[in-house]
Amino acid sequence: MLEAEGIVKRFGGLVAVAGASLRVGRGEIVALIGPNGAGKTTLFSIVSGFETPDEGSVRFDGAEIAGLPPHAIAARGLVRTFQIVQPFAGLSVRENIAVGAHLHEASRRRALAAAEEVAARVGLADRLDQPAQALTIAGRKRLELARALATRPKLLLLDEVMAGLNPTEIDAIVAVVRAIRDSGITILLIEHVMEAVTRLAERVYVLSQGRIIAEGPPASVIANPAVIEAYLGHGAAARLEGASHA
Amino acid sequence: MRHWVFGAALVAALGVVPLVTSSEFWLTFFLMALLFALLGQSWNVLGGYGGQFSFGHALFFGLGAYATGILQVRHGVPAWPAAIAAIAIAAAVGAALGALVFRYRLRGSYFALVTLAFAEVARILVASFDYTGSGFGILIALAPGAGNFQFADRRVFYWLAWALVCLGCLVALWLERSRFGARLIAIRENEAAAQALGIDPLRTKTLALALSGAIAGVAGVLYMQIFLFADSHIAFGPTMSVEALLAPIIGGLGTAFGPLLGAILLHALGELARHATGGAPGLNLVLYGVLLIVMLRFLPDGITGLARRRARG
Numbered sequence A: 001m002l003e004a005e006g007i008v009k010r011f012g013g014l015v016a017v018a019g020a021s022l023r024v025g026r027g028e029i030v031a032l033i034g035p036n037g038a039g040k041t042t043l044f045s046i047v048s049g050f051e052t053p054d055e056g057s058v059r060f061d062g063a064e065i066a067g068l069p070p071h072a073i074a075a076r077g078l079v080r081t082f083q084i085v086q087p088f089a090g091l092s093v094r095e096n097i098a099v100g101a102h103l104h105e106a107s108r109r110r111a112l113a114a115a116e117e118v119a120a121r122v123g124l125a126d127r128l129d130q131p132a133q134a135l136t137i138a139g140r141k142r143l144e145l146a147r148a149l150a151t152r153p154k155l156l157l158l159d160e161v162m163a164g165l166n167p168t169e170i171d172a173i174v175a176v177v178r179a180i181r182d183s184g185i186t187i188l189l190i191e192h193v194m195e196a197v198t199r200l201a202e203r204v205y206v207l208s209q210g211r212i213i214a215e216g217p218p219a220s221v222i223a224n225p226a227v228i229e230a231y232l233g234h235g236a237a238a239r240l241e242g243a244s245h246a
Numbered sequence B: 001m002r003h004w005v006f007g008a009a010l011v012a013a014l015g016v017v018p019l020v021t022s023s024e025f026w027l028t029f030f031l032m033a034l035l036f037a038l039l040g041q042s043w044n045v046l047g048g049y050g051g052q053f054s055f056g057h058a059l060f061f062g063l064g065a066y067a068t069g070i071l072q073v074r075h076g077v078p079a080w081p082a083a084i085a086a087i088a089i090a091a092a093v094g095a096a097l098g099a100l101v102f103r104y105r106l107r108g109s110y111f112a113l114v115t116l117a118f119a120e121v122a123r124i125l126v127a128s129f130d131y132t133g134s135g136f137g138i139l140i141a142l143a144p145g146a147g148n149f150q151f152a153d154r155r156v157f158y159w160l161a162w163a164l165v166c167l168g169c170l171v172a173l174w175l176e177r178s179r180f181g182a183r184l185i186a187i188r189e190n191e192a193a194a195q196a197l198g199i200d201p202l203r204t205k206t207l208a209l210a211l212s213g214a215i216a217g218v219a220g221v222l223y224m225q226i227f228l229f230a231d232s233h234i235a236f237g238p239t240m241s242v243e244a245l246l247a248p249i250i251g252g253l254g255t256a257f258g259p260l261l262g263a264i265l266l267h268a269l270g271e272l273a274r275h276a277t278g279g280a281p282g283l284n285l286v287l288y289g290v291l292l293i294v295m296l297r298f299l300p301d302g303i304t305g306l307a308r309r310r311a312r313g
């Protein structure tokens, strides 16, 4: 469903993404992990049209989408959330979600009704009339998810929707994400919370310094020495190995 | 809900002004307030709902006034078709300007400066050519008659202005209840988030500027038909641009009745100041400047915002 190939993105002298490729098949939950500054969010921004890649191609449903503006990509059914939440601060939760629903729904009344349904799915039903700026961080993350979901996407890109949440809140979101996939929406998610990754994802890509250094089921990827080194620094895998032998 | 009722009551009260007073002063006073309420509503569509602050709305007001005047005086076009054409021209210029400045992602103070620059260039150009009345302005010959869009009875203009203000309020209420309005407000609140949800900011803002331009054009046409005269300073000058933005800022940005409330208060203040000082030239701009600073400092969401906060307790 999504094929990104050989993506390169430079910011001045800095190479944020250095030839990364990934594929997501219909109905999958795929995770993209990697240390801070690896280029994960930049890769999302490229796929969703907020940045244009310097090299590489992005195909969605078989059509090239690199270079299309974000709204056109969203209209095709590929919708992202933001790592740094971007609520419509002055609007209520209901109105926030209705903006997403309006993508395929011209009627105001039906968009507001759809917003209520979506709010119930993500656990915001009792917050509908609150202003978005009154939500806690967990609430705002749910709102990001709800607005994207309300657009009725085919592929949802979730950028750290669990960062900053406590274990109970994470449990709740994990269940929500799984339910979203079960409703027929494909999911690609960036996540630092490894527990959530292992519980949710069928496949994991590891991005480090702009390159994909590993790919596979969560358990095998986490045990991969190259991945351990990327997270903990050069020689870390060998040191861990040595420690476990001692 | 309460401010909605208040707004409707205000509109209704204005509708009966000519029935309760025959004073030429008060009729003119409220007629001018209605005219500037219309101009304020035009600014409010783009600035209040869309979050794009223009400093050059005189451009559209001036286009409305000048286009209808020139079509009648230079080309012999009858008044009503000329009015329609002038409004269409103001809308088209709004669309063209929007397509240009929003394509280059001009926002905030850059957008304000560019709109100011366009209005000033228009003012200078209009004052430079005989075709556009050069230094003198445009004068439409007095020829009372409904067919000429000229009414000897001022009350007719008054009710026409009132009806158009009602229409302006309906446009604003439509924005609050429609997909287009939801998109425009989403862009005001957070443009990146709006884009991520499939909203095309260029298209939405350009349409809003075209709509805004059309409404300002209506105000310009009406002004021209009432006074049968406009010069470049009146029609395209910065004072007009400032009046356009002050009324909604005082009354309440992004509210349906804010521009009307603001325009009445602004004109009451303006009249008071004129009486108190004997009409020193340039004083109104000083007053506007002070008002703008006070409003933005203490009441950023205007009188309507204050009333809403009171209502919530």
Ligand SMILES: Nc1ncnc2c1ncn2[C@@H]1O[C@H](COP(=O)(O)OP(=O)(O)OP(=O)(O)O)[C@@H](O)[C@H]1O
Pocket: A011, A014, A015, A016, A034, A035, A036, A037, A038, A039, A040, A041, A042, A043, A083
């Ligand atoms: N617009 C930009 N301009 C310049 N540099 C940027 C820009 N966006 C990202 N970068 C840089 O590109 C690199 C990758 O950033 P990115 O946000 O994609 O990382 P990330 O993997 O999402 O990190 P995190 O886990 O901290 O969110 C970083 O060094 C970042 O500073």
Ligand SMILES: [Mg+2]
Pocket: A040, A041, A042, A083
């Ligand atoms: Mg990131």
